[in-house]
Amino acid sequence: MPNKSGSLYGLTILSPIIDDEKATPSHDLQIRKYLASLATDDRSPFALAPGTHLARLVVMDDVIYVGMPACEEHLKSKYLVLESNFDGELDDYLGGLADHVPEQLDSIWGHCVAYPGAANRQAFIDYMKACQLDTTFYFAAINDKSLPETLRALHTRSAVADFIANHQGMEPARLQAEFVQFVAQLRSEPIPGPGTGGIARDIKTGGRNE
């Protein structure tokens, strides 16, 4: 089924944003402002709730006019796009968001039409599903590893590289003993959580520099 690739789910949600002339600033600008200061590292709502590999939020102002002979047309509302790539089933994922980060959800989707609030878990799930678009074609480079498995593997790789580099030319009995100890240690130590390691970036975007 198109929304899934292996164990990964590609969720695309388009939420109409409230169009109220009396709101100052307008609701779409309020969402933008909130998102501009929302943490994108391990304090992100997507890090605090389980399952998200990558996610983005985009305020879509309008469709784009590509020039004659194409016709010019415009959207009557602005839309908030959520593109998320996560493990598991949709209901569990949405429920997880409602359970862990209701405040952030309300701050974002509170500006959208008919948003019921995250306090009512089922209503939130139903609302998001009402705004869901079918992903027509979904590609995931790795589609059979969960987020915890992925973070663990990254941590392991770094530790293994260090171990190999530091144990070159060691005589076998000692190498074996230290290896066993290394594995035990690796199993017991905490793994950096999702979202750690990004640098705090200000407004920055890729260039067209050529």
Add this chain to the structure above:
Amino acid sequence: MSKLNSTDIQGFVLRGYNLPVGRYLFLHLEDATRARKMIGQLLGQVTTGQRWDGGKPESTMNIAFTHKGLVALNLPLATLITFPVEFQDGMKKRSGILGDTGLNAPERWDDVWRSDRVHMWLGVNAKSPEALEARCVKLLATIQESGGATLLGSQDAAAVVIDGKPTTREHFGYTDGFGNPEYLGVERSSQPGQGKLLADGTWAPLATGELLLGYADEAGELPVAPVPHLLAANGTFMVYRKLHQNLATFRAYLDEQAALYGGGREKLAAKFIGRWRDGTPLELSPDKPDFPLTQDPKRSTNFTYGADPEGTRCPLGAHIRRVHPRDDFGFHGKLIDRRRITRRGLPYGAFVPEGEPVSDSEDRGVIFMALNASISRQFEFVQQQWIGYGNDAHLGNDKDMLIGNHGGRGRFVVQGDTRPENPPFICSNMPNFVELRGGEYFFLPSITALGMIALSLVDPR
């Protein structure tokens, strides 16, 4: 494609001269009118791309400008802003992008490169030190008399001489001079491995537009170039970098690591680069050097890595594999066709054979010059993504072993197999074997363009 008019292209672009000594002069242009007159006087002497079927000249001379130099010549603003952003910035401003930080940072560069005053480069090559001196004396006289420029400094360079003969060795002991790309219309003969890989496994010359502006490039279009066309066509961009070599550190590190490496010192040195020190490619002869191979142009660069996906012959992070991945990325090598650069350059400083005492603070290294149609798409990309970073080689953040800006950190993995003479091996915490001491981005105009500049005939479109 159109036939190349080699009388209009500066010789330095089309071929390495193979002359053993060189001097590069860096000039600051004083007054637009006098500078243009000076260029007019020098114009007749500029070495073009015409073949020397009658024997090499005593000396050669070529000219290039920085963006600031073109500004000082009062080219129209509308022309100046059509030059690529990276060229307008100059290499110093791009230091973040290039990873020129820490020991390579501009604060540590030679004065002449820190100053932002270099406008013009005069490259002189010669058959002998006497011929070099004679040519430079005449050039400086012309420059003096014209009042068009002041000499900010110069850089001498010379091929390493061993047993009385100039060689293509550099100070670490590696044989250089392989690996310059072939372009359509430029070479007389073809050498397999130098151009681009085709789907059937043979090699073909690269599109001319990867080197020269005004010709079709590998993307099937004319490369983005400054306007007017006449100013850009038959020209190219040059990256100049003075790379100091910490020879004592290199030898000490090699000694220390070789003691732990089952394949021995020469093999470890070969693993850093991807060629034995005599130039034999590891990919073709992984167990020992094969000097006759290096002398046969049909073989010395004729290989791919398809049979060595694990890097057990030539390490995945070896220098030549990083900068010319050949078929490593799949798609019959198509992803690298637009990332090739032509290298010119010579070592500088006194050569000291192995075993004799040497110090890092002695002045020696290599003057690296790269020619390409697009500095950002070719040189900057390779420097940032393939030298200072390793993701395309599936090596994460690992840097190039030899010229990476290690700062005492990092790893280089020599992939191996179960044979004791080719074990897996990891080098760690590398010092900087090479330090950047300065450089800049230049534009090497065609002879026509030089004439237009001299006569102040550059109009934007």
Add this chain to the structure above:
Amino acid sequence: MSNINGKVYAMNAITPMKPWKTWILRGFFFVLGRVKPLQQDLINLSFIEFARWVVLPRRGFPFLGNGQKREELQYDYLLFFSNFNGTWNQYIDAFSAVLSRGLNLIWRWSEKFPGSVPVTPFKNYIAQVQFDTDYYYTAYPRATANDLKSAHIVQASLDALSLRAQDYTPAQFEEAYLHFVIQVQAHLGETGDAPVVF
């Protein structure tokens, strides 16, 4: 606003399509989803973490009443969301160089698409139809798709060796360890910060 988080870039693009062309595109995606070898090129271009195309028919914009006006559009829209490693230029250069046929099959139904070859008009078109991300989250900002694949290989190899490590004699362990190192030796790159964007 940021299109970038760590080593990954979020590209969003929207292009208009005449509704009768949408059906052809759906057909192509149907085939692509079921014929695995067609996806091989995407897998081999190993810098894409996740990518998706969403056909948004002109009457398919979510409508929730409550004062929202219904959209009245002539065109259907094709949305494209990509999460890739490397620079914008590198990404498009690579696609134009090796995936031009596939790209053409997807986007030729969009209005004013110039073709994916040569690359400069293609880049101009993308710049026109691209819109910017307001908020971008990744759980692993210091890793690329290649790093992830390598990490899983290392984890699997380590797990296999750990299982039997204590049962070996030292000599047997030495040999098993050598095989382990050879299995992971091409996958040990460090993770870290992304190069400066240009």
